Each structure stands twice: as C-alpha cells, then as structure tokens.
C-alpha cells in the first residue's frame with residue numbers, strides 16, 4: 001500500500017511520490033490531512049533558500065494542515081480514529097530548560113514536520129500524540145488549516161502585550177499580515193492600519209479586520225504597536241519609524257538568512273521603544289488558538305482565496321510566487337472528503 005507525498009527531493013526538484021503507508025508507533029497518531037496550506041517558506045524550501053540548519057532533504061512539505069485521525073498507537077487516549085484534529089508541527093523535546101519553561105518554540109533540539117520530518121502534504125502524516133489537538137464539533141477543517149500561521153501570529157502578539165484602544169500599524173499584506181490584522185481584534189484596538197504594497201489586497205484586508213488599508217508608507221506612523229509581517233529589513237525600519245514614543249514593535253517576518261538591518265539607534269532610546277521578535281509558536285499559544293477557534297472568536301478561514309487539488313501543486317506555487325493579484329491563503333485539498 002502506498003500514499004501520495006509532495007516531496008522536495010533536493011533543492012529545485014519537487015514532485016508527488018508514492019511512499020509506503022504509515023502505521024502509528026506507541027504514543028503516535030496517524031492523521032489523514034484534509035487541507036494543507038502553503039506559504040512563502042515552502043517556496044524557499046523548494047528552492048533551497050532556508051538555512052540548512054533547519055531543513056533535511058528529501059523533504060515532504062506541509063507544516064500547516066488539518067485532518068482526521070486515522071489510527072492511534074499504544075498509550076494514546078485523548079483522540080480516537082475519526083476525530084478531526086490539528087497538530088503542532090514543531091516537535092519540542094520536552095526535557096530542555098526552554099521546554100520546561102514553556103518556551104517550546106526555542107527547544108534546544110530543533111525538529112519540525114515539513115522541515116526535518118515528513119509534513120502533511122501527503123495522504124498520511126505521523127505525529128507524536130502529545131502534539132495532536134482535537135477540534136470542537138463546530139470547527140471546520142478549512143479554518144483549522146490556518147491554526148499554524150495563526151499560532152505564529154498569536155504568539156508574537158502575546159509577546160508584544162498590546163493594550164486595548166491602541167493604534168496598530170501592520171507592515172505587510174501577505175497571510176501573516178492579514179492574520180495579524182484579524183487576531184489583533186482580540187485586544188480591541190482603536191484602529192488597525194495595514195500598510196501594504198499590493199493595492200488589490202485592500203478588500204481582503206478590510207474583510208478580515210483592518211480598519212484602513214494603504215500603500216503609502218507615510219501612513220505608517222504614530223503606532224502604539226507596529227507589527228512587521230514582511231520579513232524584509234526595510235520593513236523592520238519602517239515599523240520602528242512608525243512607532244510612537246513609548247510604543248512597541250514586534251517582528252514576525254523572517255528576513256533571508258544572513259541579512260543585517262540598520263537601526264536608527266538614537267530613535268530606539270529617545271522613543272523608549274520596546275522591541276520584540278518572535279519565532280514560531282509555543283505549545284501554549286497553539287492550544288490557545290485552538291480554544292479561540294472552538295469558541296468561534298476567530299475565523300482565519302476567511303483568508304483562503306485559492307484551493308488546488310494536491311496534483312496541481314505547481315499551480316498553487318505559481319499563485320504563491322505571482323507578484324500581483326489578490327492572494328490570501330493558498331491551500332492544497334488533499335482528502336476527497338475535504339468539503340468543509
């Protein structure tokens with residue numbers, strides 16, 4: 001028996017391969033993914049642009065997915081076959097100092113599905129049971145496919161500790177920026193300004209929670225909280241300059257390996273800025289996002305603009321790489337029953 005898997009065999013070489021089917025070991029769960037999101041990082045993984053310390057080829061892609069439990073190994077009690085679920089893709093060791101303090105995103109042993117282990121762009125994926133979260137009955141798998149990027153954003157926002165009633169400026173117009181505009185609503189801001197490059201993102205930005213969209217960098221100003229969601233050094237500078245005295249800057253985007261940024265050093269001190277940067281998500285942030293989704297407090301599925309069957313992965317990557325056109329989240333439909 002085989003299953004399909006979207007594999008980057010080596011940088012630049014990608015295709016759907018037949019792989020042996022999976023069976024769960026003790027304390028493991030095998031999930032049948034319904035949807036698998038693709039993001040800019042997948043493009044970089046495909047091209048070989050990710051820091052080699054964080055990737056092992058050949059690589060089955062997929063670090064943003066939702067699905068249904070197919071089989072559970074010995075000792076697994078909290079989920080059973082048929083349960084709809086999501087799973088944290090960062091696999092923390094649970095033993096190191098960072099893990100014990102709850103900072104599972106900076107575990108001393110980096111290990112992540114879709115980077116160093118097989119990911120969810122496949123008919124099956126195997127995950128340690130402790131990372132699997134069952135979804136409440138009313139939660140759609142489409143919304144759930146965005147738990148991963150939502151957790152990345154949520155963790156950064158928590159670290160920035162936004163105060164209610166603030167003016168929030170988001171730099172960027174991609175999925176992370178749009179999710180930031182959506183999730184910051186949990187902290188009741190007065191205004192949420194999205195400063196983007198692509199005018200065609202305006203409608204989507206306003207639909208998910210931004211109060212204003214602009215392509216004019218001059219409007220990036222007077223922010224109580226500035227959120228950098230591009231992953232470009234120039235955007236980091238824009239975010240810092242956009243922040244009012246006493247305000248906070250949070251960096252969510254990951255710039256290309258090895259780049260340095262020039263900071264207006266006097267501004268940082270004179271303006272009494274707080275600077276936060278956030279990597280990935282903690283287990284606690286992930287659990288919180290699942291709770292918020294279950295409670296109907298967030299609806300990240302609104303960001304989905306494109307869906308392709310797994311076989312059409314090239315079309316999905318083409319949309320991701322396109323310089324223009326409205327684009328929110330791009331998903332691969334994996335299971336035939338992926339209808340909700």
Ligand SMILES: [Zn+2]
Nearest residue numbers: 038039041064
């Ligand atoms: Zn991603």
Ligand SMILES: [Zn+2]
Nearest residue numbers: 093096099107
């Ligand atoms: Zn650890």
